[in-house]
Amino acid sequence: MKTRLVLAVLAAFMVAAFTSAAPASRSQAGPPSKLTIAYQPGLGYAPLILMKQLRTIEKRYPGTTVEWKVLASGTPITQGIITGDIQIGAVGTGPMLVGWARGVQWKIIAPLNLGDLWLMAKNANIRTIADLRGKRIATPTNTSIQAVMLRKMAQVKLGDYRALDPGLVALDHPDGMQALLTDQIDAHFTSPPFQFQERARGAHIVGKSYAYFGAHSFLVTVMQQKFYDDHTAFARFFYNQVVAMHNQIKNNPTRVARILSADAGGQPTWRQFKQWLTAKDPTTKRPALTWTTRPLGLMRTAAFMNKTAQLSKAPSSWRDLVFPPVYPTRGS
Amino acid sequence: MEASTSTAAIPRRPAAFGWARLPALVRYPIVGAVLVAAWHFYAVRKGPLVMATPWQTLEAFWEGWRNGSLSDPTWATLRLLVEGVGIGAGVALILTAFATLSKFGEDVLLFLTAVLNPLPGVAVLPIAMLLFGLNETALRFVIANATIWPIAIALNTGFTTTNPTLVAVGRNIGLTRVRVISDVLAPAALPHAISGLKTAWAFGWRTIIAAELVFGVAGSSGGLGNYINNARQYLLTPQVFAALLTIAIIGVLFETLFGQLERRTIIRWGMKSS
Numbered sequence: 001m002k003t004r005l006v007l008a009v010l011a012a013f014m015v016a017a018f019t020s021a022a023p024a025s026r027s028q029a030g031p032p033s034k035l036t037i038a039y040q041p042g043l044g045y046a047p048l049i050l051m052k053q054l055r056t057i058e059k060r061y062p063g064t065t066v067e068w069k070v071l072a073s074g075t076p077i078t079q080g081i082i083t084g085d086i087q088i089g090a091v092g093t094g095p096m097l098v099g100w101a102r103g104v105q106w107k108i109i110a111p112l113n114l115g116d117l118w119l120m121a122k123n124a125n126i127r128t129i130a131d132l133r134g135k136r137i138a139t140p141t142n143t144s145i146q147a148v149m150l151r152k153m154a155q156v157k158l159g160d161y162r163a164l165d166p167g168l169v170a171l172d173h174p175d176g177m178q179a180l181l182t183d184q185i186d187a188h189f190t191s192p193p194f195q196f197q198e199r200a201r202g203a204h205i206v207g208k209s210y211a212y213f214g215a216h217s218f219l220v221t222v223m224q225q226k227f228y229d230d231h232t233a234f235a236r237f238f239y240n241q242v243v244a245m246h247n248q249i250k251n252n253p254t255r256v257a258r259i260l261s262a263d264a265g266g267q268p269t270w271r272q273f274k275q276w277l278t279a280k281d282p283t284t285k286r287p288a289l290t291w292t293t294r295p296l297g298l299m300r301t302a303a304f305m306n307k308t309a310q311l312s313k314a315p316s317s318w319r320d321l322v323f324p325p326v327y328p329t330r331g332s
Numbered sequence: 333m334e335a336s337t338s339t340a341a342i343p344r345r346p347a348a349f350g351w352a353r354l355p356a357l358v359r360y361p362i363v364g365a366v367l368v369a370a371w372h373f374y375a376v377r378k379g380p381l382v383m384a385t386p387w388q389t390l391e392a393f394w395e396g397w398r399n400g401s402l403s404d405p406t407w408a409t410l411r412l413l414v415e416g417v418g419i420g421a422g423v424a425l426i427l428t429a430f431a432t433l434s435k436f437g438e439d440v441l442l443f444l445t446a447v448l449n450p451l452p453g454v455a456v457l458p459i460a461m462l463l464f465g466l467n468e469t470a471l472r473f474v475i476a477n478a479t480i481w482p483i484a485i486a487l488n489t490g491f492t493t494t495n496p497t498l499v500a501v502g503r504n505i506g507l508t509r510v511r512v513i514s515d516v517l518a519p520a521a522l523p524h525a526i527s528g529l530k531t532a533w534a535f536g537w538r539t540i541i542a543a544e545l546v547f548g549v550a551g552s553s554g555g556l557g558n559y560i561n562n563a564r565q566y567l568l569t570p571q572v573f574a575a576l577l578t579i580a581i582i583g584v585l586f587e588t589l590f591g592q593l594e595r596r597t598i599i600r601w602g603m604k605s606s
Contacts, residue, residue, distance in 0.1 A: 003350075075565050082381050095565075102567040104381060136466060143565045169466060169547075170561065184466050310566070 031061040031234045032087065032227075038069040038077045039090035041173060043192040043276055044113050044219040044289060046260060047245035048090055053259045056241055061234070072172045073141050081106060081224060088238070090221050093295075094145040097302050100321060101311040105225040108322040109235055110242035111331070114290040114297075115218025116281060117146055118195040119153070119207040121187040122180055129157035129164075129207060135186035138169045138176040143310065145218065146189035148301060149209040151308055156212060161308050191218065192289055193268075193276045208281065215290070216297030217331075228323055239293065239325035246291040253277050295322065295331035384570040392570035393577050402559060402571075406578055409540055409555035412468060416475025417536050421529070423476065424483035429513055432491050441488065445481050453478035453539030457546055471543055478539040479532035486528025490521025523598045530590050537586075541579065 035057070039045040051057060052068045069086070071077050074095030080086035082104055090112065099106060119137075126132060139146040147168065155161040167186075171179055173194045180188040181201055188198065199205070209216065221242070228235050249256050257274035261267075279288050298318050306314040315321055318331050347353060368386050375383035384392070396402025427444075430437035453474045460470040494517050502516040518525075544557020554562070556575055563571035597603075 078567065079564075082379075098566055102381065104567070141565045142562055170565075179466065182462070184461065 030231070031064045032231055033063060034065050034067070035088070036067045036069060036080075036086045037088045037090075038071050038080055038086045040071060040073060040077070042194070042219075043260075043273075044115055045090055046249060046256065046277070047112055047242050047291070048221070049260055049263050050245045050248060050256060051241055053263055056244075057238075060237065074144065075141055078104065081222070087227050088221055088223050090219055092140075092145040092219055093217050093298060093301055094143050094148050094305070095141070096220055096222055096321075097298075097305055097311055098143045099222075100315070101313050106222045107225065107228070107320075108220040108295065108326060109223045109228070110221045110239045111217050111293050111295040111322075111326065111329075112219040112221060112242065112291075113217070114215050114292060115191060115209075116215075116286070116288045117149060117189065117191050117209040117218065118199075118205045118288075119150065119187055119189045120180060120195055120198045120203040121206045122183065122198075122203045123186060124204075126186060126206060127204075129153050132164055132167070132187055132206070133158070134167060136167045136169055136184075137164060137187040137189060138171040138179060138185045139189045140172055140176070141170050142168065145209075145301070146191070148305055148308075148310070149207075149212065150189055152209075152212045152304060153207050155308075192279065195288075196276055196279055205282075210281075210284075210286070213297055213300060216301060217295045218289070220295065223323075235323060236325050239323075243293055246293065249277060249291050292329075293326065294329035295326065297332060299332055381567055381569060384573040388570040389573040389577055392568075392574035396571065396574050396578075402574060402578060405554055405556045405559040406582070409544065409557070410582070412471055412555060413475060413533075413536050413540050416472045416540070417479050417529075417532055419472060419476040420479030420532060420536070421483050424480045424487060424528075427480070427484050428487040428491065429510075431488060432513055432517065433509060441484060445485060448477060449481035449485070451477070453535065454542045454546060457543050461547075466547070471540065471547065474543050475536045475540055478535040482531040482535060483525070483528040486524045486531070487521055490524030490528075491517045493524075494520040523603050526590070526594060526598060533586060533590075537579075537583070 037048065037052075039048045048068075052066075057064060057066050069080075071080070074089075074091040077086060077089040077091055078095055078099050081089050081099075088109065096106075096108065121132075126135065137150065139150060141147065150164055150168075151161040154163040158164070169179075169185060171185075171188075173190055176185070176188045176190060177194045177198055179185045180198060180203060187206060188194075188203075190198070195205075221238075223235065253274050254270070257270040257277060260273045260277075261270035264273075277289070280286060281288055295318065298321055299315065302311060302314045302321075305311040319327060322331070344352070351359065372385050372387075375385040375388075380388075393402070427437070427441050431441040432438075456477050457470070457474050460473045464470040464473060491513075498516055498520060499512065502512045507515060540555070541557045541560075544555045545561055547558065556579065560572055560575045563569075563575065
């Protein structure tokens with residue numbers, strides 16, 4: 001009698017567990033009622049920080065609660081999107097492509113920028129890629145765009161894209177910068193503003209990603225297909241907002257720098273941010289970050305990652321990777 | 333008759349028919365199959381990116397051990413663990429001998445244990461990385477810290493609870509204090525030593541996996557934690573589960589190993605009831 005009761009409760013529990021749907025606040029049309037946007041530390045996320053500080057989403061859609069999260073790397077953001085905790089994530093093109101190839105149903109809603117990523121070293125004896133053989137090199141994660149660029153450099157200069165793999169260490173940008181400056185690692189493949197900060201503290205540039213890949217996209221914002229289908233108008237609004245923020249950065253760098261500095265708690269100063277926003281490559285004088293929603297180099301990156309077995313499949317066209325608002329930019 | 337072979341804390345009424353009447357050889361596989369089936373259906377429901385099904389896990393496990401992608405990191409981690417536990421046991425032995433020989437040593441051991449034992453291994457990792465750099469020495473240091481204190485405590489307990497008559501006999505026949513330690517105290521402390529070693533191994537194993545997850549070294553010198561990290565980054569969920577399966581299997585293997593060790597030594601010698 002008692003056993004039967006226990007079994008019945010257990011069966012009911014299992015039925016409940018298997019049929020409970022994942023919580024979803026979906027409205028068929030219109031904006032989401034709750035939105036979580038995740039990004040990482042770095043200057044490249046400036047358009048999102050601007051949106052956060054200027055509260056542009058809340059002003060346009062008062063019924064939407066927006067939560068902003070800063071996470072250490074693309075991996076937790078990817079996992080958050082898979083489990084539904086995060087709706088819009090800002091990641092590098094590397095993790096975006098890996099997720100896309102793995103079957104995460106996501107695409108790019110708004111590319112954030114093109115970025116020249118620098119491989120920094122502090123030791124004066126490390127001047128070329130060949131010097132890096134057997135040395136410890138830090139990248140944000142093994143799938144990051146920096147790791148992809150490093151393999152490209154190894155392919156071009158050393159003939160084997162795996163030549164530098166044994167020395168790869170995964171460290172997020174702030175930890176990597178500290179490790180480089182305290183000589184715990186030999187090289188750090190990073191991004192603005194960390195590469196500028198390292199250069200200011202005595203590190204030198206060993207390689208630049210633009211030199212090996214041409215101008216290419218650095219950061220993108222992604223959302224799942226399901227979210228786009230449910231909130232198409234909102235997604236288009238989000239894209240237009242990113243464009244608007246880009247214009248702000250281009251036309252009003254002082255105001256933008258003040259906002260970024262306020263968001264960072266005053267340290268670094270707004271003058272420092274303004275300098276970084278407009279920073280240029282020391283030799284070619286090209287800007288290190290180009291603020292545009294036009295994606296460049298996606299197909300090239302995907303093809304290379306496919307060749308190095310980081311991607312199980314390559315996209316047939318750049319349009320496979322982006323949502324309709326991005327089509328008119330004629331990216332690649 | 334069922335009541336006498338039952339292991340329940342509260343005596344159960346012997347069942348006339350039903351689950352309890354089946355032999356263990358039938359019960360355990362059925363329970364296992366039910367749990368595996370539940371796992372399978374849950375994994376299918378959650379999707380391949382969140383959970384791997386049992387079959388996918390086995391496939392990834394087999395692949396990983398066949399082509400070395402999983403076996404190499406496992407050996408690397410085990411090697412580090414053995415080295416770390418070795419260092420830990422050695423240092424613990426020295427500290428405990430020092431504590432037995434002098435009051436100052438005992439105070440030092442007490443102080444160090446009170447301060448350093450509660451520290452989880454992974455909490456010490458950032459300091460270790462600053463001191464030793466981003467290499468395996470930092471990991472060995474972290475494991476050693478996780479293993480010294482359980483062993484030292486166990487040995488100290490073993491030494492201090494030795495039968496005083498035995499110690500008196502040893503002193504009586506003229507053994508020096510060092511020989512008293514090696515010939516009287518150490519054998520008497522064997523059950524404590526083995527239990528300390530078991531605890532130390534368990535702490536060390538968990539610490540090394542966690543430290544490697546934080547450490548994030550890629551490439552050929554990576555261990556099991558790094559393998560999990562890499563699989564996570566590439567969204568290869570079956571590989572993550574295969575690594576977890578490896579960890580579970582190694583845990584069971586070591587339990588069996590320690591059980592065998594105990595059976596051949598302290599149980600056979602009557603120092604511990606089986």
